[in-house]
Amino acid sequence: MVQVKVPPLAESLTEAVVMEWVKQPGDWVKADEKLVDLETDKIVLEVVAPQTGRLNEILKPKDTVVGSEEVLAEIIAQAPPTEAVPVDMPEATEVEQDKTTAKDTSDATDSPEKIKIKVPALAENITQAVMLPWYKKPGSWVKSGDHLVEIETDGMVLEIVAPYNGQLRKIYQTEGDVVSSHDVLGDLFVSSEEMSSREIPIQVPPMPEIQIDIPENIEVNLAMAPKTGPAVRRMTTELGITPEQVPHHGDRVRREDVLNYQQQQEKQTPAPVTPVTPKPAPQTTHTKPRIQIPADPFGREQERVPMNRLRSRVSERLLEAQQNHAILTTFNEVNMQPIMDLRKQHQPAFEKAYDVRLGFMSFFVKAAIVALQKYPVLNASSTNDEIIYHGFYDIGIAVSTQRGLVVPVLRDADQLSFAQIEKNIRAYGQKAKENRLKMTDLEGGTFSITNGGIFGSMLSTPILNPPQSAILGMHNIVERPVAENGEVVIRPVMYIALSYDHRIIDGRDAVQGLVAIKQSLEDPMRLLLEL
Structure with a gap:
């Protein structure tokens, strides 16, 4: 008897919820064939069959809360019988x-x-x-x-x-x-x-036969329909089309394919002239259907949208961080002109050499590592009455998705080049949008960076990502008047913020750490010389 177990969960996760089982007791399964999905606070984790055989018993049915290494089901390891061919269906x-x-x-x-x-x-x-x-x-x-x-x-x-x-x-x-x-x-x-052949896997012969x-x-x-996910199927249904109509690469239709197809159709179809109608209810970015509730006392429309599990768990962790940590934030400003000039000068050659654009985030990751090396307590975490100093630099990059906020981690970021950092960040962003992040992508992390500037934020106070003790916040770049050598000049300026746990990090280390980040960004050559 072979046991199907819950994979090891991340340190910050203690439980997962069993979703719909793909196979039922008595079904034949192949090694590495999907059996069930587990939904954690951050991602959906796929559980596959460890060995070919017959699914004997499901020990954890749908909606059961499970922990790491718990036994989900049992498989009887044996070779399947001769596969059966589908038979004619009863007359309609x-x-x-x-x-x-x-x-x-x-x-x-x-x-x-x-x-x-x-x-x-x-x-x-x-x-x-x-x-x-x-x-x-x-x-x-x-x-x-x-x-x-x-x-x-x-x-x-x-x-x-x-x-x-x-x-x-x-x-x-x-x-x-x-x-x-x-x-x-x-x-x-x-x-x-x-x-009668339920227990025998059914395979459809080639279509011409x-x-x-x-x-x-x-x-x-x-016709063999392309592979799709729930989000894609819902989008195509709302647009009144089928996945087969959407141009795509490979055997899977992705969300971006549907969006591109919709944009092409909108360009080809002239906008109809419509009469003036009352202002509709504001649009939201949630993916769940709107549940209408009674209008307010003034007759205006409103809706109630339940939180998904990821957003609910993020809310709990943010409240926990504020309640259990003494969070303080220090601010500074960075003249981004040197980095912008460097990117403008070397962007074409960099992109040609590495097939990825040179963004701002790789500079901030490198600058943060310099500061963490000078002030190790910023890279530490706390547990009970102990401070854990990490001898490595795993940098978490906050990524916003429709389901909520996730923080994939750049492992050993101090050993990565600018190009490797940019490629990893791009890959994480794509996987997050397609809900393909794995548990190993989110585990650990010793320091985090969040960029509210991409949404237009001028200044904010980031909240810690426990058990980490510090987080760097980036913001938008705005041309501002600054004084240089006794003269007022216009420079592209970004405000940066460092939130830290004041229980283990003194203000001196936090302020000097942020100044070290500022100095590295305003003189990028310091990053190459490791100053």
């Missing part, structure tokens, strides 16, 4: 849509070829969910594992997939309907042979 019948109550009404009279698609068991504190648009229409032929529909709870989006190859005959609940645990969403009809007699009034799509 008239497609119906029944909006009557569709609670669990299964009984002995149900046809053995009819499978009820149900709402999975919801968490104890969640009693209802809202239906999102269906991906399949009544009468559509589906394959095992195809996405049928998504439902939205106040915590996450759940995907409902087809358990067998078959035909979706009925849909009981449509977009916007409120459903509960185990409610019946639709009927899937399969052949008796298909049901498939010959299926299908009634003319049934819509069938045998």
Whole structure:
């Protein structure tokens, strides 16, 4: 018996939540095949089968809170039997849509070829969910594992997939309907042979070899659809298009592909002339559906949007940092002209040599490391009554995503070149947008840098990222009058801020550390000479 365990979690994470299982007890699985996702406070962690065999038992069902190394399931290690070929589906019948109550009404009279698609068991504190648009229409032929529909709870989006190859005959609940645990969403009809071969993996033969007699009034799509994620599927549904319509590279449609396609369509389509209408409700950047609540006493619209798990956990950590640390912030200003001149002079050659642009962040990372080497307490952390001085420099770079704030870490940043720093930051930013960050990308970190300037912030007081003891805040660059050699000149100036834990860092070290950062940035040659 092989155990499927929770992977080791980061130091700052103590638990994860089990999401929808891809496989069920009795299913055959292959080594490295996805079994289930675990949602932590920061990322979604994929758990795969450690060995080929039969999934014997699921010990941690959906919505269970688990910790590092806990056993999720057991696999019986053995070779699968000869794989079966899909059989012909039962002849289609008239497609119906029944909006009557569709609670669990299964009984002995149900046809053995009819499978009820149900709402999975919801968490104890969640009693209802809202239906999102269906991906399949009544009468559509589906394959095992195809996405049928998504439902939205106040915590996450759940995907409902087809358990067998078959035909979706009925849909009981449509977009916007409120459903509960185990409610019946639709009927899937399969052949008796298909049901009897549940424990045998089903593989569809090459498309030219498939010959299926299908009634003319049934819509069938045998084209191999590109891979998509939940965000992409929702975007295409809202735009009234299919993923196949979106130009893309490889076998996956990404969010950027949909945005590019939408921009091209908007350019080609002239804007229609519309009459003046009342001012709509303000747009928000959240990804969850808007839940309408009664208007305020003055008749104005408002909405309530539940926090996702990542944002909720970030809120807890920020409050914890303020309550358990004596946070103080010191400020300074930097003349960015030398760095801007250097970038302007060497940007073309740098980009040609390394295939990446020379940004400001690599200078700040290098300058911060110089300051941390001079004042090691800024690179330290505290636990109980001890101060831990780190002999390495793992710099966290705050990245804002639609789901919330994440801080991927540049390992041994003192050993990285400018080009390596820029490439790693670019890669982290792309992975964060696509929700592909791994647990190892977020673990540890001895010092963090956050850049509010990209959003236009002039000045702010960053909050610590525990257990770290200091964080550097960057801001926007504005031309300001400054005095140089008794004359007033205009220079591009950035205000910088260093927040630190005053329990272990004295004001002298914090101020001098920030001055060291300022000196390195205003004279970039100091970085090359390690001064």
